[in-house]
Amino acid sequence: MRGGSVAVVGGSIAGSAFARAAARQGAERVVVLERSPGLLEDRGVGLCMQDARFAELVDAGHVPADVRRHRLALRRWVTRDDAPGAGDARGRRLWTQPFEFHSFHWGVLWQSLRARTPANVEFRLGTTVTEVGGDDDGDGAWVADGHGAREPYDLVIGADGYRSAVREAVCPQVGPEYAGYVCWRGSYDATLLEQLPGGARAWPEEECATVCYPGGQVVLYRIPGVDPGTTQVNWVFYAPTPAWLRLSGPTSIPAGALDAGRAGELAELAERRLPPYWAAVVTLTPPERTFLQPIYDLATPRRTAGRLLLAGDAATVVRPHNTSGAVKALQDAHAFEEAVRGADGSWTAALSVYERERGTAGLELVDLGRRLGAAQVVDAPDWSAMDESAMADWWHRQVTGSGGFGGSPLGSRPGT
Ligand SMILES: Cc1cc2nc3c(=O)[nH]c(=O)nc-3n(C[C@H](O)[C@H](O)[C@H](O)COP(=O)(O)OP(=O)(O)OC[C@H]3O[C@@H](n4cnc5c(N)ncnc54)[C@H](O)[C@@H]3O)c2cc1C
Known part of the structure; x- marks a missing residue:
């Protein structure tokens, strides 16, 4: 990108990966604004990644190959x-x-991502963003933390999870569904x-x-x-x-x-x-x-508005049955980095490519998470009547259709 300023709201898995991607692509100033004051090491406890999805992310340089697992x-x-x-x-x-x-x-994975964030990325821990917005001319965006004036940036990335403040500005009508x-x-x-x-x-x-x-x-x-x-x-x-x-x-x-x-x-x-x-x-x-x-769960109809962009759980939340949330967040960072790399210095072009590539990414996973939740929890079969072949059929019905169990392959577009 060669220059420009980027605010990343949220410094968890998506936030760390996006901050690194922005810095790697030459953004001059990258600031991560994270509500938690300290290390995030106890958050979330454990998660799984499918081996094929993990290998793709390692090959693309988004996760260290030696992260303990x-x-x-x-x-x-x-x-x-x-x-x-x-x-x-x-x-x-x-x-x-x-x-x-x-x-x-979770904490070990996060620390390995954080450790790879370039030294010029500024982390402001203990900072809660209260409001974000776009400039009227569409050429910039701002964040406010309730204590000072609006701070201007070329791009504001919402990596602030399922209760995202940035999503309020991008898709105010959409919220998580119980x-x-x-x-x-x-x-x-x-x-x-x-x-x-x-x-x-x-x-x-x-x-x-x-x-x-x-x-x-x-x-x-x-x-x-x-x-x-x-x-x-x-x-x-x-x-x-x-x-x-x-x-x-x-x-x-x-x-x-x-x-x-x-x-x-x-x-x-x-x-x-x-x-x-x-x-x-x-x-x-x-x-x-x-x-x-x-x-x-949560599915937003779009990922960008002006110079605002949604990443990870801020954009889509998939029920955990599908074990795909971390993969999806890291794939978002990959798509962002590719979009910036190909945009020849234009944020507008980069955001439009990201919207095209990831706009509906996650929606199919949300659907799959709902199917898995229905089959395994809400409308589960009579387990006493199930045997091996009935279980295999039952599983096959759940995963047939849109979305991939454990996440979609890196670079695949929904519906393809
Ligand atoms: C029970 C359960 C099991 C799961 N199991 C798996 C699994 O096996 N495999 C898998 O891949 N995924 C799993 N996930 C999902 C996965 O944890 C997330 O999808 C993934 O961590 C991506 O998160 P994120 O970085 O987008 O958001 P989050 O991790 O939610 O991070 C958001 C960050 O933003 C900060 N923040 C929020 N609001 C503000 C604000 N206003 N200002 C500043 N900072 C703010 C928060 O403090 C936080 O650090 C599971 C989730 C759950 C609930």
């Missing part, structure tokens, strides 16, 4: 078996599916598994377990710990909306904020619904490592 190879679907004489504490096996994914610790269920989440050091009958060996390291019950499912897998050489257990427990939850907008109940009664509700649900081994894996979680997140 944990190999998964199989997804084992199980359900509780209450039949007399049912002996396996891990439940009745429904199906074992190949699962070519690696898992990541899916009708929540997920409880938790993580802890995997050495704690030794306390369980059968210990850690009962659960192979490369196995992602999916425990199905009427009304929801629990997905459990290991992730790298923050310290090299350590491993954590990570789980996502999809469940009906708790009676006490009052939703006044998309927000989560953070770790440490769940009182004993609510944590006890989760333990009761686990013990009533899950096979004993998996109930014990969930209830081993320290309360301060347990939190609750309502499930939302």
Whole structure:
């Protein structure tokens, strides 16, 4: 781009990747405005990326090849078996599916992206952007943090997640939609598994377990710990909306904020619904490592307006069943960088290419996330009647159609 100033609102996965892309393409001044005051290392806990999508991002230079990750190879679907004489504490096996994914610790992935951000990128931590807008002539944009005057830039990138302030200016009519269920989440050091009958060996390291019950499912897998050489257990427990939850907008109940009664509700649900081994894996979680997140999704009809641009979850939020959010955010950064590279110094041209390439990217993934959520949680089958071939058919129906499980290939356009 050779010059110009760029504000990136939000310094998480999308924000770090976009800041790096803008600086690599020669923007003279890149400023990341991030609400959180410190390191973001505990955010989000664990996530997965499909191996093929990860390899594409490494090849394109957006993720370091050596970021610590944990190999998964199989997804084992199980359900509780209450039949007399049912002996396996891990439940009745429904199906074992190949699962070519690696898992990541959110904070470790973020730190590896942040560490690669060029030194001339300015990070302003503890800065909450309250308003953004475009210049009347369409040749610039501004941000305000509520404490000073509007600060002008050539481009403002909204990488500020599902409650984006930048989206308010780009598509004010669009907001996240509640899916009708929540997920409880938790993580802890995997050495704690030794306390369980059968210990850690009962659960192979490369196995992602999916425990199905009427009304929801629990997905459990290991992730790298923050310290090299350590491993954590990570789980996502999809469940009906708790009676006490009052939703006044998309927000989560953070770790440490769940009182004993609510944590006890989760333990009761686990013990009533899950096979004993998996109930014990969930209830081993320290309360301060347990939190609750309502499930939302969001699809914006456009990604740009004047000199404003949306990235990552600010543009589209896909239900987590599809394990594609981080991939999608990094692919957005790739498309942005390619658009700037080919635009011969014109921001307007770069934004129009980005809109063309990514305008509807994510919409097909949102649809797929909805199909997966319906099939696996809201309208789930009678698990007691399912066997291996019924599971394979059921899965095939979910993933047939638009969107790619784990994300679409890098550079593919929706509908192609
Ligand atoms: C339960 C669950 C499981 C998931 N599992 C996976 C998975 O397995 N695989 C996967 O790929 N993805 C997964 N995801 C999704 C993934 O975490 C996100 O899609 C991805 O991290 C991209 O996020 P982002 O950078 O766009 O936004 P975010 O990570 O939400 O970051 C937004 C940033 O903007 C900052 N911010 C917000 N508002 C302001 C403001 N006004 N001013 C300044 N800063 C602001 C925030 O503090 C934050 O740092 C999962 C999500 C959930 C909820």
